[in-house]
Amino acid sequence: MSSVDTYFKNIGKGFWTVLLGMKVTMRHLFTPAVTIQYPDARMPIPERGRNRLYVNMDDCIGCNQCGMACPVGCITIETAKSLPTEDLGVTSTGQKKRLWVTQFDIDFAKCCYCGLCVPPCPTECIYMTDVFEFSEYDRDKLNYSFITLTPEEAAQKTEQAKAAEKEAAAKKAAAAAAAAQKAAQTQNAAQPNAQPNPPSAPKPAPSVAPTPQPAPAGAEAAPVSSVTADPQGSKTASSPENVQPPRPQEQAAQAPQELKTNDNPKGSAD
Amino acid sequence: MHNFITYYLGAGFWGSLVSSIIPLVFILPFALVAIWLELKISAHMQDRVGPMRTGRWHGWAQPLADVTKLIQKEDIIPAAADKALYILAPALVFVGAYAAYAAIPFSPAYIGSDINLGIFYIVAVSALVVIGILMAGWSSNNKWSLLGAMRTAAQLVSYEIPSSLAILAVVMVAGSLNLNDICAAQSGWFWNWFVFGKFPFLFITFIIYFIASLAETNRSPFDIPEAESELVAGYHTEYSGMRFAFFYLAEYANMFVVAAVAAVLFFGGWNSPFGTFLSGPVWGVFWLISKGMVLVFIQIWLRWTLPRFRVDQLMYLSWKILTPFALVNIFAVGLWVVLRG
Amino acid sequence: MAELRTEEMVLNMGPQHPSTHGVLRVELVVDGEVVVDAIPHIGYLHRCFEKHAEVMSYQQIVPYCDRMDYLGSMNNDHAYVLGVEKLLNIQVPERVEYIRVIMAEFQRIASHLVSVGTYGLDIGAFTPFLFCFRDREMILDLFEMTCGARLLYNYMWPGGLSHDLPPGFVEKARAFIKHFRPAIKELNELLSYNEIFVKRTANVGVLPADIAINYGASGPTLRGSGVKWDLRKCEPYSVYDKFNWDIVVGTGEMGTLGDCWDRYMVKVWEMEQSLRIIEQALDTLPEGDVHAAIPKRVRPPVGEVYVRSESPRGELAYYIVSDGSQKPYRVKGRAPSFSNLSLLPEISRGYLIADMIAIIGSVDITLGDVDR
Ligand code: SF4
Ligand code: SF4
Numbered sequence: 003m004s005s006v007d008t009y010f011k012n013i014g015k016g017f018w019t020v021l022l023g024m025k026v027t028m029r030h031l032f033t034p035a036v037t038i039q040y041p042d043a044r045m046p047i048p049e050r051g052r053n054r055l056y057v058n059m060d061d062c063i064g065c066n067q068c069g070m071a072c073p074v075g076c077i078t079i080e081t082a083k084s085l086p087t088e089d090l091g092v093t094s095t096g097q098k099k100r101l102w103v104t105q106f107d108i109d110f111a112k113c114c115y116c117g118l119c120v121p122p123c124p125t126e127c128i129y130m131t132d133v134f135e136f137s138e139y140d141r142d143k144l145n146y147s148f149i150t151l152t153p154e155e156a157a158q159k160t161e162q163a164k165a166a167e168k169e170a171a172a173k174k175a176a177a178a179a180a181a182a183q184k185a186a187q188t189q190n191a192a193q194p195n196a197q198p199n200p201p202s203a204p205k206p207a208p209s210v211a212p213t214p215q216p217a218p219a220g221a222e223a224a225p226v227s228s229v230t231a232d233p234q235g236s237k238t239a240s241s242p243e244n245v246q247p248p249r250p251q252e253q254a255a256q257a258p259q260e261l262k263t264n265d266n267p268k269g270s271a272d
Numbered sequence: 273m274h275n276f277i278t279y280y281l282g283a284g285f286w287g288s289l290v291s292s293i294i295p296l297v298f299i300l301p302f303a304l305v306a307i308w309l310e311l312k313i314s315a316h317m318q319d320r321v322g323p324m325r326t327g328r329w330h331g332w333a334q335p336l337a338d339v340t341k342l343i344q345k346e347d348i349i350p351a352a353a354d355k356a357l358y359i360l361a362p363a364l365v366f367v368g369a370y371a372a373y374a375a376i377p378f379s380p381a382y383i384g385s386d387i388n389l390g391i392f393y394i395v396a397v398s399a400l401v402v403i404g405i406l407m408a409g410w411s412s413n414n415k416w417s418l419l420g421a422m423r424t425a426a427q428l429v430s431y432e433i434p435s436s437l438a439i440l441a442v443v444m445v446a447g448s449l450n451l452n453d454i455c456a457a458q459s460g461w462f463w464n465w466f467v468f469g470k471f472p473f474l475f476i477t478f479i480i481y482f483i484a485s486l487a488e489t490n491r492s493p494f495d496i497p498e499a500e501s502e503l504v505a506g507y508h509t510e511y512s513g514m515r516f517a518f519f520y521l522a523e524y525a526n527m528f529v530v531a532a533v534a535a536v537l538f539f540g541g542w543n544s545p546f547g548t549f550l551s552g553p554v555w556g557v558f559w560l561i562s563k564g565m566v567l568v569f570i571q572i573w574l575r576w577t578l579p580r581f582r583v584d585q586l587m588y589l590s591w592k593i594l595t596p597f598a599l600v601n602i603f604a605v606g607l608w609v610v611l612r613g
Numbered sequence: 614m615a616e617l618r619t620e621e622m623v624l625n626m627g628p629q630h631p632s633t634h635g636v637l638r639v640e641l642v643v644d645g646e647v648v649v650d651a652i653p654h655i656g657y658l659h660r661c662f663e664k665h666a667e668v669m670s671y672q673q674i675v676p677y678c679d680r681m682d683y684l685g686s687m688n689n690d691h692a693y694v695l696g697v698e699k700l701l702n703i704q705v706p707e708r709v710e711y712i713r714v715i716m717a718e719f720q721r722i723a724s725h726l727v728s729v730g731t732y733g734l735d736i737g738a739f740t741p742f743l744f745c746f747r748d749r750e751m752i753l754d755l756f757e758m759t760c761g762a763r764l765l766y767n768y769m770w771p772g773g774l775s776h777d778l779p780p781g782f783v784e785k786a787r788a789f790i791k792h793f794r795p796a797i798k799e800l801n802e803l804l805s806y807n808e809i810f811v812k813r814t815a816n817v818g819v820l821p822a823d824i825a826i827n828y829g830a831s832g833p834t835l836r837g838s839g840v841k842w843d844l845r846k847c848e849p850y851s852v853y854d855k856f857n858w859d860i861v862v863g864t865g866e867m868g869t870l871g872d873c874w875d876r877y878m879v880k881v882w883e884m885e886q887s888l889r890i891i892e893q894a895l896d897t898l899p900e901g902d903v904h905a906a907i908p909k910r911v912r913p914p915v916g917e918v919y920v921r922s923e924s925p926r927g928e929l930a931y932y933i934v935s936d937g938s939q940k941p942y943r944v945k946g947r948a949p950s951f952s953n954l955s956l957l958p959e960i961s962r963g964y965l966i967a968d969m970i971a972i973i974g975s976v977d978i979t980l981g982d983v984d985r
Contacts, residue, residue: 580737
């Protein structure tokens with residue numbers, strides 16, 4: 003008897019739940035849609051939206067902090083030291099720029115938009131914008147170049163830095179050789195502080211070349227400090243182009259246009 | 273004057289040709305409209321808006337674009353397929369659906385073929401679809417297709433029984449197998465419709481018929497043959513382009529056939545619901561189509577509400593619920609007809 | 614009379630099948646429509662997480678953790694950063710942990726919504742799927758306004774968070790909770806208690822508790838079999854011990870204990886529990902600086918740590934070995950989906966192909982989590 007009972011009960015339940023479901027769908031037939039007509043209407047992208055990166059090259063000091071933080075290694079930065087006579091200006095955070103950035107590529111085909119490159123930047127010049135529509139047919143076109151130098155300029159800067167380096171290296175080698183001679187002469191075990199690597203002293207040229215930053219600072223100190231005096235005056239003159247507000251989010255709105263018009267063709271030229 | 277075309281053109285070649293083309297002229301736009309409706313209704317039920325772009329006004333041209341796309345597509349025949357059967361199958365499926373239109377009375381003045389076995393003919397011709405689907409499944413040489421086709425065959429054959437039994441109950445009341453006569457028997461106001469006749473038996477009959485017809489058209493919750501989450505696409509997995517479009521077209525053509533049959537059997541066919549108000553041969557077309565569309569809407573509504581049955585549950589529903597109920601119904605209706613006329 | 618012998622057919626389900634939830638390939642041996650055996654083949658989504666982790670700094674691994682179980686990114690990050698913090702032996706501000714719990718629970722709801730919705734889709738109901746995605750979008754909006762990303766967040770960092778909660782977050786979160794409670798009810802009306810759905814899932818793929826434990830199942834798959842085991846309660850980590858909520862387990866009310874319906878329903882009920890946790894966390898959210906404890910340089914002392922946590926799919930654990938450098942010597946992820954998937958042959962023998970879909974869906978795997 004009970005099986006007959008459940009038979010009818012099941013039929014009843016089946017009908018009832020179907021009707022309940024139909025009621026729900028009918029109700030939704032008349033509730034307004036939650037979707038939007040995408041290219042015509044857009045969801046507002048929140049302030050923190052993490053989409054395409056933008057680098058404000060005016061502020062970049064070429065320190066490669068961002069490149070080192072990137073987990074996928076999609077930021078390629080190459081720099082060339084500026085000559086003591088060149089003035090690169092200061093960043094909007096007041097940092098002195100010393101390096102020509104001859105290459106600054108971000109491969110957005112590799113980028114995972116994790117945002118890890120943003121916080122390490124000392125001048126807050128790399129940040130994420132709200133541009134998310136930049137698909138391409140060619141993967142290479144996603145490799146954006148952000149440098150402001152033309153390729154010729156960049157090549158020239160690299161050359162000039164190399165030449166300067168060679169010069170410095172030669173000078174240094176001479177100095178080191180002199181020092182070594184002196185040391186040999188005096189038979190003194192104590193080494194001057196400027197020489198971090200005593201065993202390499204006899205053959206100095208190769209040890210200097212791969213470490214460009216610290217050693218020659220002393221030699222350059224005088225001209226650099228004389229240059230730093232200028233920017234206070236020249237800053238006001240060049241301010242319309244050079245001085246950018248440091249806040250990334252305010253920039254986000256205008257960044258896309260800049261990118262599309264200037265950097266994209268350059269990126270494809272790579 | 274059951275067919276105004278043969279009346280004017282004579283029952284010869286031209287008359288027959290024209291009157292056989294008319295359903296085709298109806299099916300194509302109907303399929304487009306039904307597809308569009310399905311897109312839009314399903315979208316709104318799911319808090320979406322559906323196509324909005326093609327053709328500007330609410331994407332009305334979307335099905336048109338889809339069909340154009342399907343026609344342009346490459347016609348792929350799998351290398352290991354049984355070519356002849358593979359090509360024949362979609363045509364056969366479509367013919368099954370199309371042939372049924374011959375006996376549907378669109379209006380008192382237009383019925384393709386006013387045979388006195390009308391409803392019987394429709395039931396018989398619809399069964400042709402099974403062969404087409406089996407052919408498609410077998411010839412594709414794909415395991416999923418074959419599984420889908422076997423399921424379809426089992427499903428269609430078993431659901432023909434409750435649906436025929438349901439039809440039989442109406443036929444007993446109307447005393448005719450001719451669909452025009454069945455319509456004529458329900459003339460007058462809507463309370464003369466068979467749905468409300470012999471209450472509640474014919475109403476139950478309608479429910480049985482409607483459920484069975486859903487199964488016959490492979491609509492959800494009985495879309496097991498093409499259950500996309502299980503069988504990829506069932507019997508038409510391997511089909512593409514125009515041949516796929518034929519299956520698609522046949523499905524929508526079939527939807528309307530069962531809806532029209534239900535409208536004729538239970539909702540007075542071409543009769544106006546309000547006595548003589550807006551009745552007549554031309555309005556008859558309007559009434560039949562709009563009644564059919566309401567039923568099509570319910571089919572769509574159900575599809576976007578319900579999950580899918582499993583094969584054995586489907587059989588359970590057919591053999592253990594619908595068939596016994598239909599039998600009891602026939603008995604009750606028969607008794608009623610005999611005792612009270 | 615000799616028994617009729619039927620020939621078995623081998624059917625390849627996946628890796629490109631609409632309902633294998635990604636790139637899972639199941640080799641089905643079927644007799645007609647009856648499944649005789651089901652052999653899962655995995656590895657189509659293997660992305661060398663563990664190898665990658667050997668050459669990355671600790672912070673850089675976080676985005677990779679995101680990608681393990683891409684539907685439960687927050688939970689993945691949570692477990693990982695807890696491990697790194699344990700290695701570093703640092704104490705994070707309480708606010709950080711509260712926010713992490715809020716995010717993890719929102720993520721759990723979002724993940725369960727996908728699971729529940731696609732499960733409906735597997736069974737043939739399309740509409741609930743989109744309703745679930747509609748609600749999930751709201752959670753993703755919350756995430757996006759907090760950290761800027763919608764799927765792979767990189768929000769939890771060793772020692773803190775990438776951002777504090779944005780202004781308006783709490784209100785929006787409360788609005789979501791208010792919207793979501795009726796939405797669950799509607800989902801139940803439309804799908805969970807629908808007779809067809811119940812008939813499809815009840816008494817199908819029954820997983821007895823002892824087998825579940827033997828296979829190392831966890832999460833809703835284990836709880837569906839009636840085992841009251843949830844690491845948030847049984848071995849509280851983070852600040853989960855401060856909230857008042859219940860472990861939900863399968864009841865077998867529609868069929869047998871441990872069937873697909875139970876596994877499905879546990880997820881639906883868990884969403885309600887997550888709402889409770891979020892509400893309490895929002896109410897008692899302490900003040901503080903979320904960046905305070907972030908170390909300048911993550912360089913843990915030599916040592917190893919094993920942390921486990923309850924991800925939407927079950928027990929997610931990391932085994933991290935440090936050799937004292939900035940990069941871990943080894944990071945091993947213990948993925949819940951992997952263990953849960955191993956159950957598949959056990960619970961699918963003797964059911965129909967259509968049930969196979971229901972069973973795969975109810976076990977709720979993410980292939981990213983299985984293959985890593
Ligand atoms: S967003 Fe992440 S992946 Fe992209 S450049 Fe920055 S650090 Fe690299
Ligand atoms: S961290 Fe900033 S300043 Fe340094 S290289 Fe990158 S963008 Fe330039």
